[in-house]
Amino acid sequence: MSSPPLILSLCLQALVILGVCTLAGKLATKLGQPSVVGMMIAGVLLGPSLLGLIWPVEQAWMFPPETREWLKAAAELGVGGYLFCVGLDFDLAKVRERGRLTVAVASAGVMVPFLLAIPLAIATQDVPGWFSGNPSLGQQVLFLGAALSITAFPMLVWIVRSKGLANSPMGLVAISAGAIGDAFAWIILAVVLASFGGNPDVIFRCLFGGILMIAVARYLMPRLLAGLAADCEKRQNLHGSTMLAVAVLFLAFVSFSTWCGMHSVFGGFLCGLAIPKGEMNHRLRVIEPMVSAWVLPFFFAFSGLQTRLDFLLAPSALWLLTLVVAVSLLGKGGACWCAARWAGLDAAAAGGVASLMNARGLMELILLNVGLAAGLVGTVLFSVLVAMAIITTLMAGPLFEWTYGRRARRSGEYGGL
Numbered sequence: 043m044s045s046p047p048l049i050l051s052l053c054l055q056a057l058v059i060l061g062v063c064t065l066a067g068k069l070a071t072k073l074g075q076p077s078v079v080g081m082m083i084a085g086v087l088l089g090p091s092l093l094g095l096i097w098p099v100e101q102a103w104m105f106p107p108e109t110r111e112w113l114k115a116a117a118e119l120g121v122g123g124y125l126f127c128v129g130l131d132f133d134l135a136k137v138r139e140r141g142r143l144t145v146a147v148a149s150a151g152v153m154v155p156f157l158l159a160i161p162l163a164i165a166t167q168d169v170p171g172w173f174s175g176n177p178s179l180g181q182q183v184l185f186l187g188a189a190l191s192i193t194a195f196p197m198l199v200w201i202v203r204s205k206g207l208a209n210s211p212m213g214l215v216a217i218s219a220g221a222i223g224d225a226f227a228w229i230i231l232a233v234v235l236a237s238f239g240g241n242p243d244v245i246f247r248c249l250f251g252g253i254l255m256i257a258v259a260r261y262l263m264p265r266l267l268a269g270l271a272a273d274c275e276k277r278q279n280l281h282g283s284t285m286l287a288v289a290v291l292f293l294a295f296v297s298f299s300t301w302c303g304m305h306s307v308f309g310g311f312l313c314g315l316a317i318p319k320g321e322m323n324h325r326l327r328v329i330e331p332m333v334s335a336w337v338l339p340f341f342f343a344f345s346g347l348q349t350r351l352d353f354l355l356a357p358s359a360l361w362l363l364t365l366v367v368a369v370s371l372l373g374k375g376g377a378c379w380c381a382a383r384w385a386g387l388d389a390a391a392a393g394g395v396a397s398l399m400n401a402r403g404l405m406e407l408i409l410l411n412v413g414l415a416a417g418l419v420g421t422v423l424f425s426v427l428v429a430m431a432i433i434t435t436l437m438a439g440p441l442f443e444w445t446y447g448r449r450a451r452r453s454g455e456y457g458g459l
Contacts, residue, residue, distance in 0.1 A: 051109050055343075058104065062088060063339035075439045078200040081339055082403060082435065085346030095352065105347055117344035120337035121196055122296040122310030127330040128199045129314020130323055131208055132217065140215055143385040148219035150381035151399050152226050155373035156187035162369055169362065171422035177238060184234045185413060189427055190370050192227040193220040194403025194435055195307060196341075201398060201442065212391040212446065215382065216398045224405060225252065225308060231409060232303040235416050244303050251302030255295065255309065259316035263291065271318040280325045288317070288326065305408060348411040349428055362426050370430055375400035375441075393445025401438035406431035 046054065063081040070080025087093060094101040105113075163182040166172050173182055198220045207213035232248035270284045292313045299309030317323050378399040382392035410427055413419035 046103070048108065051104075051106060052112055054104060055109060055113065056340075059085075059088070059339050059343040060336065063342060064335070074443070075436070076197065076201050076204060078197050079435060079439065081342045082197070082346075083432070085339075085342030085344075086349050086351070086432075087346065088343055089347040089349055091346070091349060091351040110344075110347070113340060113344045113347070116337065116340035118296065118300065118306040118341075120333065120339070121341040122292070122306035123329075123333040124196060124338050125199070125307045125310040126292055126314035127327065127333060128203070128217070129311045130317055130327055130330075131203070132311075132315055133209060133214075134315070140211055140218075143211075143215050143382065143387065144218040144222070146381040146385040147215055147378050147395060147399065148222040148226075150377040151193070151219060151223045151374055152191045154377035155190035155370070156183070158369050158373040159183045159187035159190055162186055162190075162365070165365075166362070169422060171420040173418060173423060174420045175238065175417045177234075177418060181234050181238055181418075184230050185418065188227040188230045188234070189406065189409060190373050191223055192402055192405050192409055193223050193374075193399050194401040194405050194431075194438070195220045195224045196338075196405070197401055197403040197435065197438070198398045201439065205447070207450075212387065212394050215387070216395045219378070219395070220399060221308075221311065223399070225304070227409070228304045228308075231412065235303075235412070235418070238416060238418055247301065248303040251298065252304060252308070255298060255302070255312055259295075259312040263313075263316040264318055266291075267316075267318055267322070271320055271322045274322040274325065275320055278321060280322070284322065305405070307405075345407045345411070348414075349407055351425065351428060359422060359426055359429075362422065363429050366426050366430050367433055370402075370434060371400065374434075390446045390449045394442055394447070397438050397441035397445055400441070401435045402431040403435045 063084045066080035066084035067077030068080070070083075071077050088101075088105075090098075090101070093104075160183050163179060163186050167179070167182070173185075177185070199217055202208055202213040202216055205213075208217070229248050229252070232244050235244055267287065270281070270287060274280060274284060292310065295309035295313040296306045297309070299312075300306050317326060375396045379392045379396035382395045383389065387395065407428060410419060410424055410431075414424055
């Protein structure tokens, strides 16, 4: 079966992705899960895990290799655009009020998984298909630590915002700690890949590029947009030149964060965070529903096309999966709950933070595919960690409801619940 012309293939992909993800999102909502969970699973099922398994020829025709770069670009823009909208609505002043709590949760969510990665790496050194390319024990520990500590940041934000909790103490702590933890995990991954590939430039770009982006977002960008923000306040509307300037800055941040070796989510989030508060910020928020409905599904589809769950059929995968899930629950969820309680949150709010921080989602899938492409991750490790990501992500919604949502709804504490 010959591939269709490029433009026809891209249009067919857009139709299938948007249709399937929309239906899956609605079905997930009816089942009590956030719609983003349905979209994530739909993306995986569009890939070789289901569609490619049942109809391999048709799946290959629908998603030919020559369209992958186009789909990747749409995926990067989709998730980066959504996190830009998150940054617009993010109040740093409120985060500073909870600085001690945020640092405690983020630190626990990173340090404990890395500590638990040491015995896990030692116990699994001789497992066939666990790692490839003969990495050192230190490289294995760092990669496993990054995989165990990463958070499904886009999904975490989606759940918090859909519940009307974005400006609550619990929501602010979860979003802030998730962003800090994921940034650290990507830096560690860059270090591992640089040491594995013998290229220290990756470490330099990731560390210093991230610092430069933060400095530009904090000090330079607000000054660049000050005049446009004042004009927007005066007009009470967005001018075309303002939209163009913001679009250029957004693309610059997303491109630079990708070049640094981090993900586009961090560039998009920092860009949105740097937009001056006021009328400009308020007017730009109108793009969020369009980004969520029309662009974000491409992120889920592209990640799903890189994922294969058939590797779970390996005989040794079950006990390894049980071990990894137990370590991930203890290391991330348990550590974040203890840190949140120690820093002053009550048990219910600490449970809400821990349930959200424990989800890995597609950020885990991205990390795994990067490791797989670099020749570091073996087939068994890949399949086990993909399954762990799906399990912890599916647990997030019910755990959040059980620990925090029911109480908040009964008390009327948050109208969005």
